[in-house]
Amino acid sequence: MPEAAPRRPEFLRLADLVKEFGGIPVVKDANLAFNKGEFITLLGPSGCGKTTILRMIAGFERPTRGSILVEGKDISALPPNQRQIGMVFQAYALFPNMNVENNVAFGLKIAGMPAEQRRARVEEMLKLIGLSGYGKRYPFEMSGGQQQRVALARALAPKPRMLLLDEPLSALDAKIRVSLRQEIRAIQRDLGVTTIFVTHDQEEALSISDRIVVLNAGNVEQVGTPFEVYNRPATRFVATFVGTLNTLNATVLNVADRSVAVDGQAFQLAALPPGAAANAPLALTMRPEAVSLGKPNGQDVVLQGRVAEVSFLGSVIRLKVDLGQNMLSLDTFNDTHTPPPALDQRIEVSLNSSDILILPN
């Protein structure tokens, strides 16, 4: 199982963690190590097991096999109320009968904190989330973003040793999502609390995580920094799930000089996969931003094609280029002085052979 080397002291370890529901495995032998103060994102499509892992860490689900170790101690058998973990839910889960103050103070009351200290801590938390003066409001009197910030304050108030965020931004609109995720990250950095964030949104994961764990069908596909996961995906699933990926069907021409052909256009690869044979098919993958219009920087792979689609995305223009049997997407910056190519126009595109990935299935 892939695992990045810890840079900070290890805090949480999932060892051979398995979860089955009715005999069907949902999490398969997960071995993960999370470092103290790290912001880790569990990323994957629906049903990949990311929420199940989070719920096992929280104590809401019992692992079928394996263990969850916090600072070396197995907490698998501890009930959720003894784990000292804070959690923010997708549906906010604020107590509707309590105002903001009482919601934030709930965990502190349970912990037996004296009233005076409790008040001070609640005020401190409301200040931290930028909602000072909202203490007397009820959840139904607040917007989704405000409610989620209160939920964050409530989770952080008892100073948990770990913070779990279960798709906390999913129910919010796009603008609020972006601002709140930045706020969450800033608060997390400020407090240095080890945080595990669950999302299916790759942009969210890439933008705020120290490291990302990509999951697929209960398996850990890759663990790495956003840079590593995006630029050096370990599997085809990671490459396709995180970002957009072109896949070109090529044929090996000559193993000795590493030449291949795509729709009759030959070029050389940086390397061929082991066992490649002449005339064998080969799937080449590359990111749209690795492909350039024309040949601006002396790229070593040049292809000719016809513009099949032009999508204006604001700062970026995405083109689809028909190479014959294959379609290639490329992203180019929107240059206000140069209009994008027209539909059906014959164009030349280029890329570096080192940007071509040959991924295992």
Place this chain on the structure above:
Amino acid sequence: MRRGKPWAWLVFVLGALYFMLPLVATIQFALSIRRGTYSLDAFTNVLYDAHFQESFVYSFIIGLCAIVVGVLIVAPAAYFVRLRLPRLRPIIEFLTLLPLVIPAIVLVFGYIRLYNTSSFINLTGSALGTDILLTFAYVALALPYMYRAVDTGLRTIDVQTLTEAANILGANTPTILFKVIFPNIIVALLSGAFLTLAIVIGEFTIASLLNRPAFGVYMQNVGANRAYEPAALAIISFIFTWVAMGMIQLLARFAPKTAPS
């Protein structure tokens, strides 16, 4: 109601008359104890009757006990069924409907057979024991109403997420129930409570066969031996039910805020 639909008004008036006329007739009869004039004598006769007060207070106390026991049994049961055993819901719903199909007389004979003086659990041997038995009988009788009221209340909140949110903040099950779940279904609990009280106040069969001085037994006695007082008693009974309904509405206003008013 919009203009041009007089038939809608007609249906409304006919419906209102259907319910109101017998009530007006009963009030008129209750006020006619003196020949040729209206008077409140029938009401004062009833209200100042020591048996009325004793039986009413007795039924009221038994009703309160039934509410407390009922809430403590039904609310946690409905909560756990919804949270942990949702597959059992249809079975539980069927079981809670049984008191509606099993006649009270069958229920009380079953109780007497099970808890008589020669039984291992002798409840009918003492007044206190019989009162306890009567309380539990009323809990069973009100079960369909109490369960449905609580279940409807639980349906309006996200029981699982609220439970998990409280749990991860350190709360144990009793704290979750009393601080988070119950306050959010308080209106449903009050509805169940007042429906229980309304049932208990008028119940006759079980109280009579257990030989307890309940209000239902008193009403039956008055009905069998007097002319005008039963009508006055019926009106008092109605007023009590209306007050109970009004209390549900009134207390709901003081319930913890969960939504815009």
